[in-house]
Every structure is written in C-alpha cells, then in structure tokens.
Amino acid sequence: MTKAAFASNGFLVVSAQDLIRGDVVYLGPDRHWTRHLPDAQLFDRNDPEAAAQVERLALDQSAVIAASLVEVFLSQGIPRPWHFREVFRATGPSNRFLGKQADQRQQEPEHVPL
Amino acid sequence: MYHYNEFDRRFVTARSASFRDQVARRLDGSLSEDEFRPLRLMNGVYLLLHGYMMRIAIPYGTLSSRQMLGLADVSERFDKGYVHFTTRQNIQLHWPKLTEVPDILDALAEFDMHAIQASGSCIRSVTADHFAGAAADEDQDPRPTAELIRQWSSGHDEFAFLPRKFKLAVSGAVHDRAVTKAHDIGIRLVRDAAGNPGYEISVGGGLGRTPMIARVIRDYLAKPDLLPYLEAILQVYNQIGRRDNKFKARIKITVHETGIKELQAMVEARFLQQRARFDGMDQQVLAEIERSFALPDLAEKPLDAFQTAMAENGAFRSFIDTNTHAHKHPEHLIVSVSLKSHGATPGDASAAQMRLLAQLAARYGHDELRVSHEQNIILPHVHKADLPAVYGALYQAGLATANIGLISDIIACPGMDYCDLATARSIPVAQAIATQFDELKLEHDIGPLKIKISGCINACGHHHVGHIGILGLEKAGVESYQITLGGDGTEDAAIGQRVGPGFAADQILGAIETLVSTYLTLRLARDETFISCFRRLGIAPFKQALYPSKEQNRAA
Numbered sequence A: 001m002t003k004a005a006f007a008s009n010g011f012l013v014v015s016a017q018d019l020i021r022g023d024v025v026y027l028g029p030d031r032h033w034t035r036h037l038p039d040a041q042l043f044d045r046n047d048p049e050a051a052a053q054v055e056r057l058a059l060d061q062s063a064v065i066a067a068s069l070v071e072v073f074l075s076q077g078i079p080r081p082w083h084f085r086e087v088f089r090a091t092g093p094s095n096r097f098l099g100k101q102a103d104q105r106q107q108e109p110e111h112v113p114l
Numbered sequence B: 001m002y003h004y005n006e007f008d009r010r011f012v013t014a015r016s017a018s019f020r021d022q023v024a025r026r027l028d029g030s031l032s033e034d035e036f037r038p039l040r041l042m043n044g045v046y047l048l049l050h051g052y053m054m055r056i057a058i059p060y061g062t063l064s065s066r067q068m069l070g071l072a073d074v075s076e077r078f079d080k081g082y083v084h085f086t087t088r089q090n091i092q093l094h095w096p097k098l099t100e101v102p103d104i105l106d107a108l109a110e111f112d113m114h115a116i117q118a119s120g121s122c123i124r125s126v127t128a129d130h131f132a133g134a135a136a137d138e139d140q141d142p143r144p145t146a147e148l149i150r151q152w153s154s155g156h157d158e159f160a161f162l163p164r165k166f167k168l169a170v171s172g173a174v175h176d177r178a179v180t181k182a183h184d185i186g187i188r189l190v191r192d193a194a195g196n197p198g199y200e201i202s203v204g205g206g207l208g209r210t211p212m213i214a215r216v217i218r219d220y221l222a223k224p225d226l227l228p229y230l231e232a233i234l235q236v237y238n239q240i241g242r243r244d245n246k247f248k249a250r251i252k253i254t255v256h257e258t259g260i261k262e263l264q265a266m267v268e269a270r271f272l273q274q275r276a277r278f279d280g281m282d283q284q285v286l287a288e289i290e291r292s293f294a295l296p297d298l299a300e301k302p303l304d305a306f307q308t309a310m311a312e313n314g315a316f317r318s319f320i321d322t323n324t325h326a327h328k329h330p331e332h333l334i335v336s337v338s339l340k341s342h343g344a345t346p347g348d349a350s351a352a353q354m355r356l357l358a359q360l361a362a363r364y365g366h367d368e369l370r371v372s373h374e375q376n377i378i379l380p381h382v383h384k385a386d387l388p389a390v391y392g393a394l395y396q397a398g399l400a401t402a403n404i405g406l407i408s409d410i411i412a413c414p415g416m417d418y419c420d421l422a423t424a425r426s427i428p429v430a431q432a433i434a435t436q437f438d439e440l441k442l443e444h445d446i447g448p449l450k451i452k453i454s455g456c457i458n459a460c461g462h463h464h465v466g467h468i469g470i471l472g473l474e475k476a477g478v479e480s481y482q483i484t485l486g487g488d489g490t491e492d493a494a495i496g497q498r499v500g501p502g503f504a505a506d507q508i509l510g511a512i513e514t515l516v517s518t519y520l521t522l523r524l525a526r527d528e529t530f531i532s533c534f535r536r537l538g539i540a541p542f543k544q545a546l547y548p549s550k551e552q553n554r555a556a
C-alpha cells in the first residue's frame, strides 16, 4: 500500500551520513544538509537531478558518506519514506528513545509498529 | 587471569596512535573514504543505520572488575551511558563520533582493551566457554589455549587478508557452551586414551546464509601441535578459499566444495612442514599463560546464611535454581546475571549496572567477570555464603531476573533498530515474547527453551541453533519472520528446520505462543524439555499447529 502511495504521490530525497557523527542527513533545498527529513528537498521521482546529486556525492565524500536516494510520499504534507528501513533512519531505534526522535523538534514520521 | 605484558601494551597503544593519525588524514582529505574504510574496520568501527558503531574485543569473554568499570566510564564519556554485549562475547557502542574513536582507543588501552580483530577479514577475537575455569563439568580450562591463540593471531601478517572473517572458539568441558561446532575452527580440549591432554579440531562450521555444523578434521592433536596445525588450516584456506564470491568465501564452503577428506590431506601435509618451524617457544609461553589462569584461592565459609535464605526466601531459591551452575568447588557456584529482565533489550547494560557488577566481582567474585555469547554476565566464582548478599544487591539494581536458559533469555542481534544489513527487527520481537510469557507466569513451567533471533540471514543472533529460531526478513515491504525448530548449539549441535511460511510482525508472538502451547500439550512429563519433545516427535505436530488449514487441506 505504501509502495502504491509512492507510485502515485512519490518523491525522491537525497540522503547520506555525516562523516564525523555518522548520523543520517538529508539534502535541503538550499544545498545544505539537514538532519530532519521534513526539511529535505523533494525531487520529483522523474527528476534526474536527484541521481546526479548522489553521483556527485560518491565522488566527493569530504563531508558526508554513503549517499543514497530515499523514496518518500507525502502524508498530511510531511514526507514519509515508503520503506520501513528508511523510517528507522529518519527516526531512530524503536527500542530506545534515541536518535532523531529524541531531538527537540518533533516532526519525524511515526515509528513502525510491531 | 592473564594480564598484559609490555609487548601487548606497546602493540595496543601503537595501534591507537596510528588510528588517530588515520582519522586526521581522513578529515583533512589526504585519505579518501575508500582508503579509510578498511582502516576504520580494522579498529572495530562500522557505519550502521544511525551512525558509527564501535566494536570492542573481549577475548574469550573474560573481564576484570577494573575493565568492567573502565567500560562503564567509556560508555558515559563517549557514548550514551550503556553498552551492548554481543553474541561473540564482545561489546558494541552504538553512538560514537568518528573524531572521538582515537580517544576511546586510548581510554581502552589504559585498562588493556582494544578493538583489534573485532572486524575485517582476519582471525577474529577468539571466544570460549563463559564458565571456563569454574564449571564442575570442565576437564581442562580453555582460557590458556584461547589466550595463546589471541597472542598468536594478533597482528599475524600472513593472515591479515583472508578470503573472509575467521572465527575460533574453545571449550574444555563435557557440555559445549561455546557453540564450537558453529565456528570456522572449533577446538575442544580432550584427552587421548592414555589421558594426555590435547585437542579435537573441527572445521567449517558457521551459520549465516549457508549454515553448517563443523566437521572433525583431527580427533586428537597433541598439545604442542596446536599452533602449527592451526597455521596449516589457515594456510590452506588462505590459498584455496574462494575470493571470487563473498558468499562462498568462508571455510565452510571450502570444506563443502573440497570435501573434508581432501582438505584433511592438504592440512596434514602442510602441518608437517609447519611443525618443523616451531621451536617450542609457544609452549613456554603457554606454560606461563597457564600459571596466570590458576583457580583463585577459594576459602571455606559457614553456609548457614545461604541455607536459611534457601529455606525461607522463594525468590532467592528460584534465582539459585535458575541462574547458578555447579562449580568445581562444591561450596561455590557460578552465577549468571541476566541482562534480559522481561522487556529489556537483550545484552544491553547501563553504566550503573556495569559498575555494580564490577563491584560485586571485586568484593565476592575474585575480581572476575565473563560475558556469555548468550548476552549475559557471569560471576564465575561466588561462595554460597556470599550469595544472599550478591542476590540482594542484584535485586536492588533490577538485575536478579531468574530466567537463565528459559524462554525469556533470548539471544537477539541488534537487527533493524541499529544494523545497516538488517532486513527486519529482532529486539522488539524478543521484548514482546519475554513480556508476554512473564505475564502468563509460564516460563518456569515451560522450562529450558532457547529462542534466538536474527535480523537478517547473517545470523548474528544464532537463530539456526535456537530450539526456536526466528529470522527477520522483508517481504513485500514489511517485516516478516521465519521460524526454524530443533536447532541446537551444544555438543548435540544441529541446524534448525524451517517450519513453513513466515509470519508478519503482528503474528509472530502468536506463532510462538502456539508452538509453546503445542509443546506443553505434547510433552510426556514436565522434565521432557522442548528440544527433547521436538526430537521425539519431529516437526510435524508443530507445523500442524502453526498452519492448521494447510495441513488439513493436504490430508483431505
């Protein structure tokens, strides 16, 4: 169902991990890195620019590493990854209130239920 | 226990200094990520889902109080105030910053610890029976052999670039508590017909994508021949082990493809050459190591307090019955402290819990602690007279859960909550099962039952050797759990059989309940354990209970 949501309402986000902290970052509209998925730049899923950014980041790993594309869809205006692995990356572990979910500003997608 | 000498210390501090330099060069751009990645892996640093993870080696799971205190400090100074004890008797920090790793390595070196051999295609940190040197059923202490292997394999240049990682485990007791048959090389201390100590060597065990039980390659190897024989195995593997396909690179595949007989012939030929190159120096080293592992001075003390507590305190009695094991010395017991209080994350310990365990070991346990591959902490030498005090302190700290070996004493790998390779979560499944059976107040009635959960096919949670194994997979974009039954990690090692199609995340707890109630109905008597019952009846009744309509359809 979420995959279907992506197909009809899908965007791409460029993600990576910070070289020093190792935590997940997303490329923002101003070409700065943000730690929060809601602040990420949304690329149309057919926009070649998203993949071009990942290619560029594979060559320049001076600030971030492990760049990849994340498929998201909008849920009440907030981007939500369709794949649960990306929900974990955007939120933190489900067994401890650590990682992004523990940051002050709470806009992260809801966690995956068991 | 063994204490570092000057050589060990220099080795560890030099490693930490060179990694500090490597991190600096990574940050100033002189090292690319591709160049840097193998260097950080050599120092135990992985990149996982939420950040870096640092794996710290605890060779053969042995820690002193000082080391446990040191680790507690490190977890607070550099991480989030807790550590995760792994299924290979190691520790993982899940939130370190890359720039602080050199400081962590320096801090570890202060108390003789490091992250060497914690990752990479090398000989990994050696594991051993966590009751080593204490268990009543032990004939020979595996730790001196394990320490000899540690010294021999640390920085062994010839084996720094093996086809894949290489794991050894050592056991010296009747019961195999080190899962030796699931290791690349499993070593059992045995005796020949004349009573001379030596080794039985097995090779090619492993879990993961292609689970295999190790095959015996030498049923008796004289003690002085150990290192030349291990070198012979490693040399043959280094030469013929497959480097073309990562999934076929472990020695179990070499054993499978070459055949144990042919491999044995190659190893024996190589062994004759290797043996001539050993001059006996290693045996002198071993003799010295053996002296450092002598049994501590075990005093005799009055047992009145222990007996009174046993008679009057049901919770204490339950703890003793469930969490202690017979010691060589009849007035002592081996105490297993469960890191699985119902609903807790298996293997996680807070800095405060670690400090308490260190204090108890210092005061009542001859300064010794062990980490078990089952993710619990062991106090190997506790006098019965001290047990009421030890229990009281554990109880106060929420560490007295009497569930060792029971359904809630679950092994679970970090899974999708932390691991970048995961296909599903492990930890919440373990939490849900433990919580549910605690609420049902059934686990003591169910008796010994090992559930092991992995978050992907790599099987770090040993699911193949769980009586009930659970493997988390992804199916159509959601978590799905596959169940195996009848696995066994002991001397009766067996790989579990897949019972049928997987269960969704919200069905897995129900499936486990069905299996357990099926067992309770089918067992002949209370003392027929789950695994014995399974061996008697096979998989069919469990399958039918889990997939009733299918079985009926087939019968119709």
Ligand code: SF4
Residues within 6 Å of the ligand: B413, B414, B415, B416, B419, B420, B421, B422, B423, B454, B455, B456, B457, B458, B459, B460, B461
């Ligand atoms: S079994 Fe898979 S998910 Fe679990 S720790 Fe190992 S690699 Fe990660």
